Amino acid sequence: MIGKTLDQRYxxxxxLGQGGMAAVYLAEDTQLARKVAVKIPLPHTAQPFAQRFVKEAITLAKMTHEHIVNIYDASIDQNIHFxxxxxxxxxSMDQxxxxxxxLLVRDVLQIILQVCRGLSYMHHEDxxxxxxxxANILLSKLGKVKISDFGLARQLASETNLTKSGELLGSTLxxxxxxxxxxxxxxxxxxxSLGIVLYELLTGEPPFDSTEPVTILLKHIQxxxxxxxxxxxxxxxxxxxVLQKATTKEPTERYQHVMELYAALDRILxxxxxxxxxDLRHLFERGEPKYELEPDDTDKNSISEIIEDTAEKPRLTEQKNSADAAGGDHFYTVLIIVTVLGGVLFFLAKRELLLFLWSVQYTFSQEIAFLGEIF
Known part of the structure; x- marks a missing residue:
């Protein structure tokens, strides 16, 4: 897909990232001269989920909010839904x-509060x-949080035959x-689900985990x-x-409206x-780690960093024996260079001094000779 232009425009x-159903790409909207995200179903899911994509577009187009990823366009080009x-x-917070x-507690609370505002708007729209x-909570470098991936969202007021009864569409975690x-x-x-996300952001790990999805489901239930x-x-x-109330097993015992959760978290903050x-922008000030939203490329990034680091070393260091090419070599290399330069400067300075003294002596002797001739 990279390098392709869809609809003679994108x-x-x-x-940027890939899930089980679709891939998301960074694209340039050549008509409006802006960067956009283009979501394209994977080949093996394109046909079965074509209707779902249309439904997602209709759902998203109705909603505009600062904490929700907004949709601009939905189309088909070259038999590709996007x-x-x-x-x-x-x-993404997953990254x-x-x-x-x-993440500090204060940062986590600010993130979840923004999610609450976006989720409240969604719920208000049924x-x-x-x-x-x-993975579906995005944080921009300006400190703005947005909810993404509405592929599983649905209208409460309408019925759909795309989701069978009992089908588990969300992540088991x-x-x-x-x-x-x-x-x-x-x-x-x-x-x-937001309570479970809050728990993970605070601790770095989900509360219920296992290698078996069924085991995770049972833990959520029991x-x-x-x-x-x-x-x-x-x-x-x-x-x-607050976490306990948000994640009680019985839905009627939880917060009934997401803004109730918002109010409780705001009081704590x-x-x-x-x-x-x-401000959440400080999370990007350190510049590390690098946030390329590509799947499973940790090892690739590490190797690339090593190669780049090696390429930037001075030629003198590259020619040394690999066993001696550790951090100490830089010190000795600099020491040698400084010593040589110092010696050259000293030599030049000494040479100039000798020439000056010789000039003075020669001039003085010439003056003595001249005076002798007069007297």
């Missing part, structure tokens, strides 16, 4: 977690996401107990939420209580339990 630049959306110049990037997870049982998802299901303070001691007790609140 020039594909590079792959959606054109906001391009968020930043990183943050994969890079073991530490749409539930059904697949809230870190974040699926609510009722969805795990095959029951209908509700707004409270989104609140449960096991109580582990205490995150055993992993992150900076978490205040008040935040743990403004309390004395949390330190100074900073």
């Amino acid at each position: 020039h594909i630049i590079k792959l 959606l054109v959306m906001d391009y968020v110049d930043g990183v 943050f977690l994969k890079n073991k990037h530490p 749409v539930i996401h059904r697949d809230l997870k870190p 974040y699926l609510s107990p009722e969805q795990s049982k095959g029951e209908k998802a509700t707004k409270q299901s989104d609140i449960y 096991e109580p939420l582990p205490d995150p303070r055993q992993i992150n001691t900076d978490i205040p007790a008040s935040l743990y209580h 403004k309390s004395d339990d949390i330190d100074h609140v900073a």
Whole structure:
């Protein structure tokens, strides 16, 4: 796809990320001269999910919010279905977690508060996401959080035959107990999933995990939420209580509206339990790790960094024996260069001094000779 132009308008630049159903590419909208994200179903899913893509486009087109990835266009070109959306110049929270990037409690709360505002707007429009997870929460370099990937969202007011009863469409790590049982998802299901995301951002790991998806589903149904303070001691007790309420097994016992969760988290953020609140843009100031949203390329990036580092070394260092090419070589190389330069400068300075003294002596002797001739 890279290098291809869709609809004589969207020039594909590079792959941003890929899931089980679709790939997302960075593209240039040549008509409006702006960068956009283009979502294209994978070849083996294009035909079965063509209707789902159309439905997603219709759902997204109805919603415009600062904390939701907005859709610009939906079309078919060269037998390729695609959606054109906001391009968020930043990183997904999933990528943050994969890079073991530490997050302070205050930063996590600010992220989730923005998600709450976007989710509240969706719920007001009678749409539930059904697949809230870190990979679907994007953070721009300007500190703006947006909810993405509405491929699993559906209108509450309408029925659809695209989703069979009991079909588990969301990721098992974040699926609510009722969805795990095959029951209908509700707004409270989104609140449960958001609570699990909150737990993972605070601790760096999901509360329920296993190599077997069925085991994870059973844990969501049966096991109580582990205490995150055993992993992150900076978490205040008040935040743990909010987590417990958001992730109770019974939907009626959870927060009934996402803005109730928002209010509880906002009170904690403004309390004395949390330190100074900073803008989320500071998360990108360090510049590491690099956030290329490409799947499973950790080893590739590491090798590339080694190659680039080697290419930038001075030629003198490259010619040394590999066993001696460690950090100490740089010191000795610099020492030799400084010594040689110092010697040259000293020699030149000494030479100039000798020439000056010789000139003075010669001039003085000439003056003496001249005076002798006079007298």
